[in-house]
Amino acid sequence: MNIKDFRYSVAIRTLGKAGDIYQKELDSLNNQTIRPEKIVVYLAEGYEKPKETIGCEEVVYVKKGMVAQRALDYKEIDSPYILMLDDDVYLPKDAVEKMATALLMESGDCIAADTFPNHQMSAISKIKAAISNWVLPIYSRKWAIKIQRTGSFCYNNNPTKDYYLAQSAAGPCSLWRKEAFLSIHFEDETWLDHLGFAYQDDLLCFYKLYRNGGKMMLHYTSGVKHMDAQSSRTAYNVDPVKFRKRARALFLVWWRTDFDFGENSVFSKILSLGEYIIKFLWAIVVNVAYSIATLSYKPLYYYILGNVDGYKYVYSDDYRKIKNFKITNS
Numbered sequence: 583m584n585i586k587d588f589r590y591s592v593a594i595r596t597l598g599k600a601g602d603i604y605q606k607e608l609d610s611l612n613n614q615t616i617r618p619e620k621i622v623v624y625l626a627e628g629y630e631k632p633k634e635t636i637g638c639e640e641v642v643y644v645k646k647g648m649v650a651q652r653a654l655d656y657k658e659i660d661s662p663y664i665l666m667l668d669d670d671v672y673l674p675k676d677a678v679e680k681m682a683t684a685l686l687m688e689s690g691d692c693i694a695a696d697t698f699p700n701h702q703m704s705a706i707s708k709i710k711a712a713i714s715n716w717v718l719p720i721y722s723r724k725w726a727i728k729i730q731r732t733g734s735f736c737y738n739n740n741p742t743k744d745y746y747l748a749q750s751a752a753g754p755c756s757l758w759r760k761e762a763f764l765s766i767h768f769e770d771e772t773w774l775d776h777l778g779f780a781y782q783d784d785l786l787c788f789y790k791l792y793r794n795g796g797k798m799m800l801h802y803t804s805g806v807k808h809m810d811a812q813s814s815r816t817a818y819n820v821d822p823v824k825f826r827k828r829a830r831a832l833f834l835v836w837w838r839t840d841f842d843f844g845e846n847s848v849f850s851k852i853l854s855l856g857e858y859i860i861k862f863l864w865a866i867v868v869n870v871a872y873s874i875a876t877l878s879y880k881p882l883y884y885y886i887l888g889n890v891d892g893y894k895y896v897y898s899d900d901y902r903k904i905k906n907f908k909i910t911n912s
Contacts, residue, residue, distance in 0.1 A: 588682045590757065591620040591661040594639075595651040596669035598625055598632040603670045603809045605634035610673040612636045616682065619661045624651050647775030648783045653768035656760060664763065668754040670810035671697070677804045681757045684745045684801055691762035692791055693799040694751035695806035696726075700737040714868060715832075716861055726800035727751060729789055731854045732861040733836030741802045748800035749792045753784030754808045766790045770905045774834075777895075779827035782835045789839050794909045825881060829888025830895070837896050844908030862889065 592611055596604065611621060621639045625631060626646035642658060644651055656664060663685075665678060677695070685693045701719070703711070711717035716732055719739030726746035728736045735750060768787055774780045792798045840846075841854045869882040895901055 583686060585679060585683050585686070586616065588616050588663070588679075588686070589661045590616075590618055590663035590665050590678070590682070591622065591659040592618045592665045592667060593652075593654075593656060593659065594621065594623045594667045594669055595648075596623060596625055596632065597646075598629045598669075600632070600669040600810070601634065604632055606809065607667065607669060607671050607673070608634060608636045608639070610675070610677075613675045614673065615676050615679045618665065618678075620659060622656075622658050624654065626651060647772065648780035649768065649772045649775045649786070652783075652787070653770075653772055655764070659760065662760055664758050664760050666753075666756050666758060666763075668808075670808060671695075671754045672807045672809055673755070674805035677806050678757070680744070680804045681801050684799060685757060685759075688745075688799060689797065690759075690799045691796040692756055692758045692788065693745065693801050694748070694753070694756040694788065695804045696752070696800055696802045697754045697806055697808035698752040699802075701739050701741060714865075716864075722746070725749070726802070729785070729792075729839070731840060731857040733832055733840060733858065734861070735785075744803045745799050745801040748788070748798050750785045750788040751798070751800050752808070753787065755804075755806045756788075762791065762796055765909070766794060766796070767905070767909060773900070773904050774831070776900075777827070777830065777834075779824060779831060781828050781831035785835055786839065790907060793839065793843060793907065823884070826884035826888040826891070829885045830891040831888075833889050833892030834895060837892065838904075838907050842896070842907065844906050844910075 611618060623639050623641045624644050625641050627643050628646065631641050640658060644654060652666065663682070681693050681695065684690070700717070708719060716730065716734040718736045720728065720736040721740055722738050724747055726738050726741065726748040727750050729749045730736060738746060768790065771786050771790070774783055774786060788798055836858060841851055865885060866882070869885050873879055873882045
């Protein structure tokens with residue numbers, strides 16, 4: 583296929599509140615070297631249509647939720663590829679062309695832009711990530727991101743190519759083969775929205791593709807920027823109650839994607855459980871130290887409660903109703 587003949591449409595997930603940042607995103611889409619066939623804005627029910635526009639978007643109201651607003655059938659889109667965006671992403675004019683070229687060359691199912699460049703973090707930030715959540719640097723000629731048995735991830739600390747294979751990625755900007763996305767039945771993961779804090783929804787989506795045999799990639803040099811990344815982190819940090827919800831989400835996503843995966847042997851489950859327990863005990867030590875340093879019991883208290891919440895949930899009737907993470911043809 584000539585890259586100029588690449589056919590895609592854009593799907594934007596929004597609450598309609600991003601303002602000027604959203605306008606910049608729309609303008610950047612309008613300037614792409616390969617123009618989209620259609621731009622569809624999936625707006626959460628109950629929210630006003632954004633006043634920012636480039637005059638060609640189609641607005642579709644859907645249920646609110648980080649998963650719900652992405653886990654759609656995309657019947658409005660006829661293009662074979664979908665560029666899925668949050669409402670705060672800026673794309674250089676050749677970003678889609680770069681990502682599409684890589685996707686076609688490697689016969690991939692999905693390629694995400696590196697909107698959270700872990701390898702560019704400061705040394706102090708890398709150490710904090712490693713200590714607090716076992717997010718570790720690796721040196722690989724093949725992988726950009728690898729998911730560990732603990733549910734944490736490793737990242738390529740010295741990427742020397744434009745793109746690598748990946749097992750997951752950040753979610754603000756990703757280019758999907760439409761049929762590949764539909765095949766993973768992401769709608770089965772809306773349980774995460776129902777918990778009131780859809781943390782790690784991106785990992786659920788991308789890792790589900792990988793675990794079910796899809797080809798996932800990460801592009802380092804597309805130039806795509808997540809314009810609201812810092813304020814998103816700040817909003818999380820100022821709400822300590824979310825530590826509990828975060829701990830619960832980390833447990834549940836680990837359980838669903840790794841421990842409870844349909845093809846795992848008993849030996850594999852034992853390894854995964856053992857590694858998670860070691861990580862849990864290490865996190866207890868870290869949170870004890872942090873609680874002492876801050877003269878607050880909350881970090882340790884919420885971390886333990888979050889894991890207890892997650893453990894209870896996986897044995898609940900609600901969780902048992904969720905379809906298997908491993909997709910079968912039956």
